[in-house]
Amino acid sequence: MTGSVREPVVESTVESVVESVDDGAVIRTRALTKRYRGGQLAVDGLDLTVPAGSVFGFLGPNGSGKTTTIRMLMGLIEPTAGSARVLGHPMPRAARAVLPHVGALIEGPALYGFLSGRDNLLRYDAADPTADPRTRRARVTAALERVGLTAAAGKKAKAYSLGMKQRLGLAAALLRPRRLLVLDEPTNGLDPQGMREIRSLVRELAAEGTTVFLSSHLLDEIEQVCTHAAVMAQGRLIVQGPVADLAAGARGRLVVTTPDPADAARVLKEQGVADVVLAEERVSAEAPSADRELADLNSALVKAGVRVRGFSVERASLEDAFVALTGEGFDVAG
Numbered sequence: 001m002t003g004s005v006r007e008p009v010v011e012s013t014v015e016s017v018v019e020s021v022d023d024g025a026v027i028r029t030r031a032l033t034k035r036y037r038g039g040q041l042a043v044d045g046l047d048l049t050v051p052a053g054s055v056f057g058f059l060g061p062n063g064s065g066k067t068t069t070i071r072m073l074m075g076l077i078e079p080t081a082g083s084a085r086v087l088g089h090p091m092p093r094a095a096r097a098v099l100p101h102v103g104a105l106i107e108g109p110a111l112y113g114f115l116s117g118r119d120n121l122l123r124y125d126a127a128d129p130t131a132d133p134r135t136r137r138a139r140v141t142a143a144l145e146r147v148g149l150t151a152a153a154g155k156k157a158k159a160y161s162l163g164m165k166q167r168l169g170l171a172a173a174l175l176r177p178r179r180l181l182v183l184d185e186p187t188n189g190l191d192p193q194g195m196r197e198i199r200s201l202v203r204e205l206a207a208e209g210t211t212v213f214l215s216s217h218l219l220d221e222i223e224q225v226c227t228h229a230a231v232m233a234q235g236r237l238i239v240q241g242p243v244a245d246l247a248a249g250a251r252g253r254l255v256v257t258t259p260d261p262a263d264a265a266r267v268l269k270e271q272g273v274a275d276v277v278l279a280e281e282r283v284s285a286e287a288p289s290a291d292r293e294l295a296d297l298n299s300a301l302v303k304a305g306v307r308v309r310g311f312s313v314e315r316a317s318l319e320d321a322f323v324a325l326t327g328e329g330f331d332v333a334g
């Protein structure tokens, strides 16, 4: 969309270097630590690796240190200790060279309500000293199209829904081609339709080769859009890796549907099955690791006269993995 924009020399330097450094990691932190002035340890020794081309979910309950990490990655605040590299360059030292390649949407977009969506973007683009004014209109039109706001481009931003405002913020982040997009809770406060729109946009951008780093406190959101994830709790990294591996690390749940749930639960407990949960005609429990044990359980239920309507093992979700890792539920306030 911005093929005719002249790239400043400093940017091509970053581009040529990034391919060869950090083994394809777009973000890499080492023992990254932030202690706020009041003494609060917000991020504690974080080693994070975000592979190029991934949609990376940065997951954790409110207050777990996600925003603090993102602010350090973007060079907005200095770490207390440790280091962060973005596109192969140290932050915040190389912020001026790195940031033109990074689109960011942090803590909601700053918009002028009295201006139209299009005029907001024109203004935003004009604030970028490296953006060629001759191609400005074309750039803005392409960005509006990209996020599906062409029809609403002339409306004042204050009349936009929250989802439209969020998309306008994304359009601003996409005025230039980006190697990395950093989105802090991009679907926060959106209705299901708005969430779907943002998710499908993220998938499209990823398909075009942009690495997307997004924070969220919603496990199912991460499962739906992310290829990789890291889980934070109280400033510390609990786990990171491909989403499929994280979920596979947790055992699935055995689910028995039956008109005799109390008997089924009793038999499963007698057989030594852990974590038996009874809910109307559905009894679930921790799945045994061997198939043979499953067959024995089924047979024990039938022998005890339990009428079994369904007997299956449900695939572990990221939530199961999280519970297995932390021993607690993923309860978040707000």
Ligand SMILES: Nc1ncnc2c1ncn2[C@@H]1O[C@H](COP(=O)(O)OP(=O)(O)OP(=O)(O)O)[C@@H](O)[C@H]1O
Binding pocket: 036, 037, 038, 040, 041, 042, 060, 061, 062, 063, 064, 065, 066, 067, 068, 069
């Ligand atoms: N400027 C600040 N000064 C002091 N403490 C802060 C500051 N900003 C954040 N904190 C504290 O640091 C911890 C981590 O906060 P942070 O905002 O990074 O978490 P988060 O995971 O992004 O949560 P949320 O989703 O609520 O933004 C919290 O305990 C928070 O109260």
